[in-house]
Amino acid sequence: MDMTREYQNGAFIAGSETLPALWAAKAAQFREHLGPRARLDLPYGPAPRNRFDLFLPESPPKGLMIFIHGGYWISTDKSLWSHLAAGALARGWACALPGYTLAPEARIAQITSEVESAILAACAEVAGPLVITGHSAGGHLSARMGNPDRSPALQSRLSRIVPISPLAELEPLAETDMQTKLRLDAAEIATESPARHGLTTPAHIWVGGSERPAFLWQARTLSENWNCAWTVDPGTHHFSVIDALESPHSALINTCLDNL
Known part of the structure; x- marks a missing residue:
């Protein structure tokens, strides 16, 4: 099996090459509107x-x-995704988007630590319940925040995690072309695969119904290993599955914020 092909998304989504410009424009407009x-x-x-x-x-x-952005830990930036805070804001919640050092400058273990530091810094700015979500590699990072090796300061604040299309088991990624930048070894795969570790907070896994089979497998593996709920969102692919974060009444936002 060609693992590089299994984890390609854009190649199987028509018009995907136009999406980064659309995301950037929507994010900039959202920031300008908020002032x-x-x-x-x-x-x-x-x-x-x-x-x-x-x-x-x-x-x-x-x-x-x-909300933690994706990009296989090697690309994209928080500035592309500002508009995904819209649903939370409309519900009266604050929303923080952390940036982090990308591979190969940082290994995944370092990125995990950076994201935790960013979340704790954001927590110092806003009181109340804490919900962590993220997409793809950001789904991995959100899932890692629910593992028992995270700091007591984070665990005591965290109310729920909702990893979206998460990369929960990292071993297959070492067989892709991305390995030249990720430099995954057996020890890091074991430590940084959230599906191999327990869960300290309520979780719900979310994945698009039209995603690549590898991502459906990743989501199901995490939900089974954690014994938590998972939702396969009909008709959504790897890039459209996060659009629902813009709506205050979407099923995804309800899953993130209801009853907190």
Whole structure:
């Protein structure tokens, strides 16, 4: 089996080459619309990408939702995804989007630690329940925040995690062309595969129904190993599955924020 092909997404989604420009435009428009309620590039560490964006609702926040971007740990940036905070803000929640150092400059273990630091820094800005979600590699990072090796400070604050299309078992990624940048070894695969570790907080896994089989397998593997619910979202592919975060009444936003 060609693992590089199994984990390609854009090649199997018509028009995917036009999406980054669309995301960038929507994100920029969203930030402009928010004005001073968009607090950008707040530092949480010394590295250039150790920054997070914090978006605030019109009234005091009910809590804090984190969205962690994907890109196989090697590409994209928080600035592409600002608009995905819209659903949370409309529900009265603040939303923070962390940046992080990309591979190969950072290994995945370092990225995990950076994301935890970013989340704790955002928690210092907003009180209330904490919900963490993320997409693809960001789904992996959100899932890692639910593992028992995370800090007590994070675990005590965390109310729910909703990994979206997560990469939960990293061993197949070592067989892709991305390995030249990820440099995964057996020890890191064992440590950084969230499906191999327990869960300390309520979780719900979300995945698009029209995703590549590898991503459906990853999501089901995580839900089975964690013994938690998972939802296969009909008709959505790897890039459209996150669009529902823009709507305050979508099933995905309800899964993230209801009853908290």
